[in-house]
Amino acid sequence: MLSPLSQDKWSPRLATHLLNRAGFGGTPEERQALYELGRDQGIAAAVDSLVATTETWENHPWPDWALSETDPNGDLWGGQGNRRRSFASWYFTFLREGQPLAGKLTKFFVDHFAVDSATSNQYTRHMYFFRFWENLRKHAAGDVDQTGRYGSLKTLVNDVSWSEAMIRTLDLYQSTANNINENFGRELLELFTMGVDGGYTEDDVGAAAEAFTGRKLYNYQSPHPNAPVRNPSTFAPEGLPPASSYQNPNQQDTSPKSILGFDKTPQGNDIINGDDVMEVIFANIQCASHLCWKLWRYFVSPDPEEALLQELALRFRDTYDYEIRPLLRDIFLSEEFYDDSVVAKQIKDxxxxxxxxxxxxxxxxxxxxxxxxxxxxxxxxxxxxxxxxxxxxxxxxxxxxxxxxxxxxxxxxxxxxxxxxxxxxxxxxxxxxxQNPDLDWDAIAPVELRSAENFPLLIEKLNERFLPLIPLRKSQVRTLYDRYVHIAEKISEVEAIKEMIRLIMALPEYQMQ
Amino acid sequence: MNTNFSRRDFIKKSAWGAATTFTLPAFLQQTLFDLDARAQTLPPQGEEGPILLIMELGGGNDALNTVIPFSNSIYTGARPTLKLGEAEGVLPIGAGPNIQGGTEDLALHPNLTAFQGLWNSGDMAIVNGVGYPNPNLSHFTSFDFWHSAEPNSVAKSGWVGRYFDSQCNGCEATQAIELANRPTLALKSSAGLSPSVTFNNPEAFAWKDLTTPGREVPLEDLFRKLIGLDHPSDSGIDTSNESLAYVQRAAHNAMISTANVRQANLDGGDLLYQDWPTSRLARDLQLIAQLIKGNVQTSIFYAHQGGYDTHNNQILNNNPLTGRHFTLLRDLNGALGAFAEEMKLQGKWDRVLIMTFSEFGRKVIQNGSGGTDHGAAESMFMMGGQVKGGQFFGKYPDLSEQARVKRHSMDHNVDFRTVYRSVLENWMQVPASAMDDIFPLQPSPEEFQPIPFV
Structure with a gap:
């Protein structure tokens, strides 16, 4: 189980699969290069080229308007629609241009820690979103500066519990010792760590909720004429940036708690606050197991075997202390990852x-x-x-x-x-x-392949680029051929090429990776 | 070309032998095995059978200013500027039972004139005090609860989706039609492809061909061949790759449902009612009315109206006959009123049940910004030719401070899952025995008895 794929099984097909799952695919040339790297220097070299922690995101800074953090309502903050579109564009651009695995993992986190912008107000939501995404993408990039600050799911969950976006999304700012809101406590267990039916009780939800009480958002003195003006809290530490989160000790439940059957942390301390609760949760093998299950579903296949999950969970918790990239490295090296039941079996989101x-x-x-x-x-x-x-x-x-x-x-x-x-x-x-620039049609369909006689070669070329894992069926090639010849004759060869691309990308087979 | 594959056609075809079924989409394929094996109450479609229109009001409609206890002193006291009374022209609809055991004089918002007409003609009932235990005041979460019908748990599938799972194996691809950008969770199946379609406008729900010369063969025909829907030897379904087969079936489903919608749109022709308003909602309901007129193979329609999150500007300049809520209810009244008239003219009003809901009501007290904050219990409207109209169901909540939940919200006394159950059982004719499948989480048995509003 989880033994490395033997070198003699390495193939262009498997290199394509690796690039699809650890990233977002690539051109035939990129896939070939990855294949050759694995062929000449070993599969581990190919995997390491994707798993290496190199992405600093320096080439993808926040848009200018978002950098004016000290004055979120300044002139650079345009309308809501512009801000929203700018944000999504920034996100997609760094997915497209950043290190493939860093992008792929960021997208995983965006889903695993889903935040809704409608839960925060128009003056703060974009600031919250940028900060939240920044944290996600740093963790996705891994332990780049080798301080251990980033790249672990355990640290990430803790960061998320202090993030303004999640504090708003799950009502945590409303939860005080005297007026508990269970929303965050429940989702911490159910979504972020242990999983649905993960062996925790309603009392555990309650205890988790109590431990996270008193986390507040520091409401800055807004310069915007229509914004509600509120005084900064006396508990917000000196120098806190606007709209940050902080602990209000007066609203915190500081009584000792019992959770998941423990009344001490693994370190032997009383369980008082959120940090303590997380120590207990992350020591529980169910937490590691659920997170491995989720990662496996995202990167590999929907139904990992129980024994495999146990093995992964032990490694994740005990060997890697929830550091993600070493775990993914094991996965990308494993026979299971390259199994026939996995390759080309995932629907693209x-x-x-x-x-x-x-x-x-x-x-x-x-x-x-x-x-x-x-x-x-x-x-x-x-x-x-x-x-x-x-x-x-x-x-x-x-x-x-x-x-x-x-x-x-x-x-x-x-x-x-x-x-x-x-x-x-x-x-x-x-x-x-x-206004989009023209695609490089000569690269996609070289001129010498465009005559009707060369159609089989053209299709081979298109298969290689667009459907490398599930090539066209004969009946489809036949239908495409008739269309190609007809359009080439009535309009032009280039138009016929475009027609092929349009039809191929529309196929159900194209939805798979 | 099988552009309009009806269930009747299918049953006819299946009698010719199993060979045909190999090329059929999953939801039709399953039928071959399931129709005989399982006793189902397939919802009727097209020219006969009940139609349900689910009307979702997004943002949390202020139920207290919709079905108004206008003479209740707690109401008038809690809402010094927002309150609506006789001076503002509220539309009285009589006294309804309240939870304290007495009655509450109730009136509709002054803009709900068509609603009042339906009430007076016995075509509209009101269910008061609807909600669920431990109400969640997040739009997001509370909508999940209403859509999944599984309050206080993480939503995985929708109640309509599970209804189809349980009762609609072999239904048309267009069994439910929702007008929206993204499918609501309510339609999501717990396993497999939900026989439902979601689109924003019929223009987008069609094949986008290019119109240069040389493209005489329509894109749709090419697609049908390429995905194996019309191909003599290629079924288009790769049974060795389960997830690919799923996508291939989804493509078949898309192909069949676009054809169904286009056909019904064509068959429908012009609408009969002349005075449709021009709001966005009216546009959506016009399309639904058109599809109904064209006898589309659909039993559930789903429409949305958003904007009810009236934290501020619920009214303007201290005039309760202005502001956002005023406009929203005007549009709602206009659109649903026109839809009802259209259905009557089409002779289909007796086949239609309209159910309105919102993710929550709003707090009893008004806030400091001339608006109201998220609350809990709400009132639901049930409209249709066969509704037991002019009647109140459920009880109006106690507005007093000690009876409120979640800081000044009204408490519920009817669980919304019971309303759903009533709709399924009494209107869609689903057997009671299916309720355990459709509602894995249920209120207590005594709270889960169907309400006879239809």
């Missing part, structure tokens, strides 16, 4: 789909309005997760990613890239899409 298209055709993230319009249609507006448990998982059953409306859109959207056609989107997006 909305971001996977778009980023796969962009990396395959080597294009930039669409302009802001079109990006938002596309995400709305696909059901991935990052400001509004469908519910507190995040977006649907990328596996099949009951999956709303593929409800009829979004499915129709997935099939239609190919022409955004093939024909710069956004007529089925809203007004602003149509104009933006028409």
């Amino acid at each position: 909305a971001a996977d789909l778009q980023l796969a298209i962009l990396s395959q055709v080597n294009a930039a993230v669409p302009l802001e309005r079109s990006l938002e319009a596309i995400n709305d249609q696909l059901g991935y507006n990052v400001h509004f997760p469908p519910n507190i448990a995040g977006w649907p998982e990328p596996e099949g059953d009951g999956n709303t990613w593929l409800a009829a409306g979004p499915m129709v859109f997935r099939m239609n959207m190919a022409s955004i890239w093939s024909h710069k056609n956004g007529e089925f989107l809203s007004g602003g997006a149509i104009l933006e899409i028409a």
Whole structure:
């Protein structure tokens, strides 16, 4: 179990699979390079090229308007729609351009720790969101500065419990010793750590809720004329940036608690506050097991075997102290990860789909309005997760990613890239899409392959780029051929190529990775 | 081309042998095995059978200013500027029972004139005091609870989705139609593909072809061939790859449902009612009315109206006959009123049940910004030709301070799951034995008895 894949099994197909799952796919050239690295220097070298902690995010700073943190209502803060679109564009751009695994993990966290922008007010929500995402992406990038500050799920959950965005989303700021709100305590156990039916009781939920009481948000003196003016709390430490979180000791329940059957932390202390509760939770193997289950579902397949989970959970808790990248390294090296039941068996979620298209055709993230319009249609507006448990998982059953409306859109959207056609989107997006730069058609379909006689070679080339894991079926090739010849004759070969791309990207097979 | 594959067609076809079914989408395929094996109450569709319109009011509708206890001194005292009374022209609808054992004089918001008409003609009932235990005051979470019908737990599937899981194996791909960008959790199946479609406008729910010369063969025909829907030898379903097969079936589903919607839209022709208002909601309900007129194979429609989160500007300039809530109820009244008239003209009013709900009501007291904050219990409207109209169900909550929950919110006395159950059992004709499947979490048996509003 979890033994490394033997070197002789390494193939271009498996390299493609690795790049799909540890990132968002790539061009045929990128995939070939990864394959050759694994072939010449060993699979571990290929895996390490993706798992290495190198991403500092220095090339992807916050937009200028968001940097004016000390004055969140200053001139640079435009309308809500502009801010929202700018944020989503920033997020997608660093997914597209950053280290693939850092992007892929950030997206995992965005789902695992879903926050809703509607829960905070217009003066703070974007600041909260940037800070929240910044923390997620730093943890996703791993222990870059080798201080152990970032890259562990245990530290991340603690950071999230102090994050303004989650404190608002789960009502934690309302929870005081005298007036407990259980929302955060429940989700801490149910969503973030132990899992549904993870062996905790309602009393455990209550104890967790009590431990996290008195976490408040420091309400800055807003310069905005219409903003409610509130006095800074006396408990906010000196020099705290505006709209930060802090502990109000007067509203904290400081009584000793019992949780998950323990009344002491593993270190032997009384269980008083949130930190203590987390020590107990993260010492519990169910926590490690649930988090491994969730990671496995995201990166590998929906139904990991129990024995495998146990093994992973022990490593995650005891060997890696919840550091994520070493665990992923084990996974990406393992035979199980490359099993036939895994390769090409995952449905792309909305971001996977778009980023796969962009990396395959080597294009930039669409302009802001079109990006938002596309995400709305696909059901991935990052400001509004469908519910507190995040977006649907990328596996099949009951999956709303593929409800009829979004499915129709997935099939239609190919022409955004093939024909710069956004007529089925809203007004602003149509104009933006028409401005997209032309794709490199010569790279996608070399001129010498464009005659009807060379169609089999052309299809091979297109398969390699767009459907490397599930090539077209004969019946599909036949249908495409008739269309290709017809359009080439009536319009042009380039138009016929575009038609092929549009039809291939619309296929159900294209939705898989 | 099988552009309009009805259940009847399917049953006819299946009699010819199992070979045909190989090319069918999952929800039809399953039928072959399930129709005979399981006793189901397949919801009727198209030209016959009940239709349910779920009308979601997003943001938390202020029930107290919708079904108004206008002469209650606690109400008038708690809402010095927001209160609505006879001077503002509230529309009295008589006395309803309250939880204290007495009655409450109730009136509708002055803008709900069409509602009052339906009440007077016996076509509208009101369920007061609806909510759930330990109410959650987050929009987000409370909507999850209403959609999943599993309050105080993490939502995994929707109540309508589970209704289909239990009763609708073999239903049309368009069994439910929702007008929205993203499917509501309420429609989500607990396993497999929900036979429902969600789209924002029919324009987007269609194949987007290019119109240059050389493209005489429509995109739709090409798609059908490529995904194996019309292909003589290629079923398009790869049974060796379960998740791929799921997507392939989803594509088939999309293909069939777009065709169904387009056909019904064509068949529907012009609407009969002439005075439809122009609000966004009216536009959505017009589309639904059009599809109903075209006998679309659909039993559940789902429409949304947002904006009820009236923390401020609920009224303007201290005039309770202005502001956001005033406008929202005007639009709601106009759109639902027109929809009811249209259904009557189509001769379908007896087949329709409209159910309104919001994720929560609002607090008894007004806040410092001329608005109201998130609360708990609410009132639901039930409308339709067969509704036991002009009647109150549930009890009006006690407004007094000691009876309030969650800081000044009204407490519930009817669990919303009971309302859902009543709709399924008394309107959609679902057997009581299916309720354990559809509602894994239930209130106590005595609180879970169907309410006879229809």
